[in-house]
Amino acid sequence: MSTTSNYTVTGMTCGHCVASVREEIEEIAGVTSVDVTLENGAVRVVADREIPREEIAGAVAEAGYSLV
Template sequence: MSTHTSTWTVTGMTCGHCVASVTEELSEVAGVESVDVTLETGAVVVTSTGPLERATVEQAVSEAGYTLQS
């Protein structure tokens, strides 16, 4: 089985709790295997079993209380 890596930018994160919230919500998305968040840049690298739809990622980030940069 192959994996797919995608990088997104999340705005509004200011602390470790923010990182944990985004990581938790994205980890619940079907097919997501790992989430790596860099607080300083807002970069979020998601490894999944296949490509993720932007709307799916955006919804998970929104559930965490943050915004997916366009």
């Protein structure tokens, strides 16, 4: 069973920012898909388990950005 979660990330300004956020979230165990949109900061995470918001926030922080 997969779960889909949506978040908003602030501070991204370019394609490199998007790639950094995506790569950090993809490293979380159980994540199967990550879509990041630069224009509105939207992040969609699909995983095969429930991932705590704090875990996503930590990955985003590792990339240098903030989860709203």
